[in-house]
Amino acid sequence: MIELAVVGAGHWGPNLINNFSMSGRSRVRYVVDRDENRLAAIRARFPSVEVRTDFESVVEDAELDGVVIATPTSSHFELARRAMAQGKHVLVEKPLTDSVVSSRELCALAENKGVVLMVGHVFLYNEASRRVRDFIEEDELGRIYYISMVRTNLGPIRTDVDAAWDLAAHDISLASFWLDAWPTSVSAMGGEFINPGIADVVFATLRYPNGVLVNLHASWLNPRKSRDITVVGEKKMLTFDDVDLETPLRLHDKQVSEFHAKGGADSPGLIDSFSSFRTSVHLGEVTEPVVAKSEPLRNECEHFLDCVSGLATPISDGRAGLAVVRVLDALSLSMREGGREVGVPSE
Numbered sequence: 001m002i003e004l005a006v007v008g009a010g011h012w013g014p015n016l017i018n019n020f021s022m023s024g025r026s027r028v029r030y031v032v033d034r035d036e037n038r039l040a041a042i043r044a045r046f047p048s049v050e051v052r053t054d055f056e057s058v059v060e061d062a063e064l065d066g067v068v069i070a071t072p073t074s075s076h077f078e079l080a081r082r083a084m085a086q087g088k089h090v091l092v093e094k095p096l097t098d099s100v101v102s103s104r105e106l107c108a109l110a111e112n113k114g115v116v117l118m119v120g121h122v123f124l125y126n127e128a129s130r131r132v133r134d135f136i137e138e139d140e141l142g143r144i145y146y147i148s149m150v151r152t153n154l155g156p157i158r159t160d161v162d163a164a165w166d167l168a169a170h171d172i173s174l175a176s177f178w179l180d181a182w183p184t185s186v187s188a189m190g191g192e193f194i195n196p197g198i199a200d201v202v203f204a205t206l207r208y209p210n211g212v213l214v215n216l217h218a219s220w221l222n223p224r225k226s227r228d229i230t231v232v233g234e235k236k237m238l239t240f241d242d243v244d245l246e247t248p249l250r251l252h253d254k255q256v257s258e259f260h261a262k263g264g265a266d267s268p269g270l271i272d273s274f275s276s277f278r279t280s281v282h283l284g285e286v287t288e289p290v291v292a293k294s295e296p297l298r299n300e301c302e303h304f305l306d307c308v309s310g311l312a313t314p315i316s317d318g319r320a321g322l323a324v325v326r327v328l329d330a331l332s333l334s335m336r337e338g339g340r341e342v343g344v345p346s347e
């Protein structure tokens with residue numbers, strides 16, 4: 001049995017406690033939170049769990065194998081560092097930390113200590129996301145032109161990080177997983193309407209290798225809950241609506257094909273009138289690919305247990321988490337500089 005402690009029992013922590021309690025391969029031995037009220041709620045829901053406010057006494061328990069961190073982003077670094085210093089495997093919620101320097105330090109510590117460091121980029125464990133990656137890998141969509149990603153809702157708001165670090169972290173990890181690459185430059189603008197200094201809405205454009213553009217709209221100040229993604233390829237287009245649990249994916253057999261007839265991408269002809277555009281549009285069927293039903297967070301938790309057991313290496317490891325943080329850091333710089341396009345340094 002893999003013995004775990006979960007730190008942070010707010011909105012998200014109980015989902016992790018539940019999955020690790022149900023697994024059959026792990027046991028949640030401790031739940032740590034600063035807030036006694038949160039701990040009382042956990043004690044009522046999970047009576048076999050020991051609740052504590054003191055993190056240090058928990059990580060010193062020699063029988064503990066791993067620590068799962070679901071506290072606000074600004075506390076991830078210190079908690080993960082102390083857990084790994086005690087030789088514990090760590091699953092930390094996204095984003096890995098709130099700075100490149102501290103994320104890098106955690107990666108080095110994990111490598112030094114020989115422990116698993118995994119980041120909860122849960123969309124990499126979503127069956128629909130995996131299906132999209134297969135479509136791209138199998139060249140079903142052809143060359144990818146651009147991806148548009150909208151992630152909005154009314155709350156929950158954060159005070160330690162902005163909407164990009166909170167929400168766009170998902171989209172950056174997802175786009176990079178699909179494209180098997182990281183952006184080379186970004187440009188972003190943010191709007192601070194609720195709390196000064198913390199952007200509630202971020203509009204960003206990421207430039208990936210091979211001319212692929214990814215556009216992000218992340219906001220916790222929006223009346224609609226949207227998780228709405230469009231992938232436009234040379235051969236086909238795809239939409240992914242993560243709010244639609246029945247049919248999240250739609251594959252559109254649509255393309256603008258005129259330039260092929262005129263010699264392909266290397267010597268494209270101009271489509272210079274409405275009628276020539278219309279004749280060059282191919283309008284095929286819209287299909288709804290079947291997506292296997294499974295719970296992404298359960299997949300993520302089981303993958304962490306596989307990694308702790310030495311059966312796998314993390315898909316979203318510390319280095320992948322660091323790469324996401326590097327992109328977020330570049331987005332913040334661009335926002336501070338009025339939307340200037342800034343390079344994303346490679347490690």
Ligand SMILES: NC(=O)c1ccc[n+]([C@@H]2O[C@H](COP(=O)([O-])OP(=O)(O)OC[C@H]3O[C@@H](n4cnc5c(N)ncnc54)[C@H](O)[C@@H]3O)[C@@H](O)[C@H]2O)c1
Nearest residue numbers: 008009010011012013033034035070071073075093094122
């Ligand atoms: N993967 C996802 O889809 C997803 C969804 C929601 C949240 N998250 C992530 O989970 C983390 C927590 O988010 P949340 O919405 O549950 O936040 P929250 O504010 O609801 O809960 C955080 C909890 O951590 C406790 N806490 C804060 N600092 C602590 C410390 N130093 N030691 C012990 N306890 C401490 C607080 O008392 C609170 O109960 C964040 O990193 C967030 O990005 C991920």
